[in-house]
Amino acid sequence: MTVSGHHLRPEQVAEIERHILAETAAGGTASSAARKHSGRECTYQKIAKRMRSEGRLLESDDVLIAAFAEHGEGEAGADALGVPHRIYKQRLYELARRGRLGTKPVLPGFGIGKATTVLGPDGEVEREFIQQRPAASEPYSMPEGFVLKRDSALVDGQGNRVGGWRISEPTRERLLEQMRAAVAGFRDEIPRATSIPAPSHSNDDLLSLYVCTDHHLGALAWDEETGGGDYDLSIGETLLKDWFSMAVKLSPPSRKAVFAQLGDLLHYDGFKSITPEHGNLLDADTRYPKMVRSAIRVLRHIIALLLEKHEEVEILMCDANHDPAGEVWLREMFAAFLENEPRAKVQTAPGTYSVVEHGDVSLFFHHGHRRKVGEVDSVFAGKFREVYGRTRYSYAHLGHRHSDELKSTPLMKVEQHETLAAPDAFAANGGWLSGRSAKVITYHKLRGEVGRLILTPEMVAGASNSQQRAA
Template identity: 45%
Template sequence: MPISKADMQASLHLLEGEDLEYIKTIIEAGSNTRAAKKLGVDRRNVDRRIKRIFAKMVKKGWAPSHDLTHPLPPGRVLGKTTTLYKDGAPVMQWVAAHPDDEYLERVSQEAMDAFRSEIPRAAPTELPRQLTFDPNLATTYILTDYHLGMLAWGLETGADWDLDIAEDLLVRWFQKVIQGTPNSETGVLAQMGDFLHWDGMEAVTPANKHVLDADTRFEKLVGVAIRVLRRVVNILLTKHPRLHIIMAHANHDPASSVWLRAGFKAFYENEPRIEINGSADGFYCFEHGKTSLFFHHGDKRGIGNVDNVLAAKYREVFGRTQFSYAHLGHLHHQALRETPLMIVEQHRTMASPDAYASRNGYISGRSACAITYHKDFGETGRVIITPEMLKK
């Protein structure tokens, strides 16, 4: 069916870029034939171009001639529509929408662009020359279940939480914790998953589609996530000559863990002091002399059965080392278990509870820790900091 000039005129406010200019040219010419002559192309090319433009508009939920006059929000495309008519006039309409894959791809590209635009590029970070560093030590900074982008109301959950609070707290935590850790030659940033509260255009859990309390749109969340993690990396580069980074797979943000790993690996590929753990398996390992450190979010294996999986997956590392430690998150509360294979520790989160956790009585303390390991003796100390310790 030919696209009417009325539909073209009514659609101008939704068009942009080359599509907008093209349709303006058609309207001004008065017909597709005259527009083709003005553009120096065949009439059929004009017809096809108009159809492509308005096919995109229909996907966005806009087709006035068919009584679709309410464009869908960004990130959604039209699925099935049903319209009830009475005496030739629409009286009721049902519209089904689906995630827009092209939009998600653009958001991923924006994530990569954020590395270049959100924070001005700086010269390589130099360590203070007067400091000496102990090559026997590796300090691991455990960050799990931070739920950036979650929205919590203090009167309901016990503490407020939003993007601004989360970014400010995380930066101040790292600034504070490095004051208490030794000058280890190696730092390990163990971002153990669920760093983002949700993982796409809909604020729902990826597997079960449970609706989540969200502070913002996903595009903004992506930019803030990249910015705050880069700020954290810059802080750690002032403390340690060598930095190993883990961006773990988890249940709230499985896709985001992929672009975080890939993005940070690309961004820091020319920084010899940084190593990005590229494992896509969900189970991670760092070897430090006779000490082996293992990491898993905790959604696939828990404190009671993760040790044998890690020992099997990293059989050679486990066989070479004498002291083995596994770190988990996921359940937001602290627990520790020593097995014949290793010490397994489940860590707290720094984030506030959300409404779901609060209403169901899931209560635990809030803290994060930095643990130092000696290559010959295993754990030698830790620093624990709570949100209350960071109040201004």
């Protein structure tokens, strides 16, 4: 650094800066610091000026008060001290709040909140009271990618807003975008599945649909409270393995299988056990990382079973209300994991509605949190117009409400599926009662549905252990 024709090494500049900071903290100036340390006064002053412009040197309160008394809070006061106007105003606001600038006139950073005048008997002014309050800061603008979550307002007697606060949160699209970006960043690090030998025989005309919905891994239920059975992470994982072990064994040798995981596989979507959209508290059994590991482990087990039985496996993981972000990373990670398995396909489209075509049969899927049984058929027909127009038999499958319901409309059959999971306290105490089962539905590519297998938790208990012993 060159100052007044003299070249200073970085360590010399740093030492002068320390001298200046120590001196000004004690009420002195850059000039007095130069005199104390036998330095060039012009050198110390120029370094101090640079420090002020960078906001690293704050003048003493007395110097600022004197500048305010002479120049006010405008740029003239900042220029007199050689500091940026923004920093000058900030220091004045701090002094005003500490009462160092008096009470008259209206202080920098304050506004008149209330004025009171006391008059004498003849109308003369005897006393005046001025109440000052901190002035509003700069206008608030919503950060990009955020939306207003809650707006609380403080109003006066006339209904005018005089204060309040706003709470913002990231948009759902921003959260999903961040999740997709994170997944894309480490997809290459995910190990690939080893290829599984194809079955020796299958029926080309048949498709087996394995429906799994609202399994809520990580939920906690106490049978004594709910009357619907105990439930926790370990029970949920074992139940899925048992069910698929039995279902795959009993289902026909269809050439194609569709694993329709209709959403809410995970009970919650992050480190807080709440629903992401409405913040409802949930009864949770475990830590989020343990739940993630359980989900990955059980899905790998299920997909391996399906590949052993069927020549082609298509996997859906539907967008849902308990785990919208979780379904995103599950889709993307399993698409990467199965990249080298040509017989498996994961649908990675981020939309809320999905479709599978099989000959003259069209199968539509939606979790059920956006559209109900009686109003979703037209959405499917409209969104997948070409598939719907090509097929003769159309079936829609939903979850969400944990109970069975079937409705035939002029457009298609719409079926809502119950869950294998035990009800939690919220469902049991609210009176939302249902059975517990899951289905394998068989479709013929020319005749539509030709059979179904319904299995309850009691029917499949221990099936995965039996399969391991047989192997």
